[in-house]
Amino acid sequence: MEKLVIGLVQTHDDAEAAAERVIDCGYTRQEVSLLMTEATRDRCFPSPDVAPPSSTFGAAVAMSVVVPDLGFVVAGPLAAVVASAVGAGITGGLREILITAGVPRHWAERYQAGVRQGGILVSVFARSERDVGLLHLVLDDPHMTSFHTEAHRHHAYDTSF
Template sequence: MEKLVIGLVQTHDEAEAAAERIIDCGYTRQEVSLLMTDATRHRCFRSPDGAPSSQTFGAAVAMSVVVPDLGFVVAGPLAAVVASAVGAGITGGLREILMTAGVPRHWAERYEAGVRQGGILVSVFARSERDVGLLHLVLDDNGLYAIRHAAEREAYDIFC
């Protein structure tokens, strides 16, 4: 089973940097997901004239899935997890959705709060245990919050 590895950033440039480091680990841009509020999408991924940003994530974010009941937008493979959770009737918000993807409760709560405060989740489903560790390091090097899968049973508190 693939494991979700997440980082929390504050700007478009930080999201781009995190994605580039993930790509350097052998993943494609299509495997990288972004999740944010609609307000953050407009703040970070729109040009001054209101059109989608022409930078690399601009097109993906322009085609993102809006989840109005929960108040956020998601682009990339994480959209399938969100759609599945919403379809299953999970209504507790982002925290519960992330928990269904294997994120420990305390990290899911932090990520939900970070998104509500204008942050951007950058995530990827790791293909192997080795990649889980590598991707954590990649995200940590960007000064991001990072999680470890619950099966690793380690406290992993990295703060900006």
């Protein structure tokens, strides 16, 4: 049973740092997903030709899936969840897609608002219950107080369908 663990950050550097912390927990770069608006992608992730060599996401964001009707781009395994939801006819936006993925409504609404405000969702599917708590700690970004509450640290979202 996979559980989706999500963090919300504001900048490219914050996304890189969050991904590095997830990788330090034994996950691979390919297991980390990003979701943001096209405007945020353009602001935070330069083209791969000018991305710094240390950039974890340069090529991944360049190959991201654009969901124009919903106004965002997604890179990584979360793209399959988004594609499945869109294929099933869910067109109400990010909130509905996250709810379909098992995210509680109030968190889905907060994440949607955060993305609309220029935030970047960084997510990973936890391999075990033990990893859920650990991943919440490493995806917790103290600089994102406007998007963060204490309760967030203790939620994982069952994404089994």
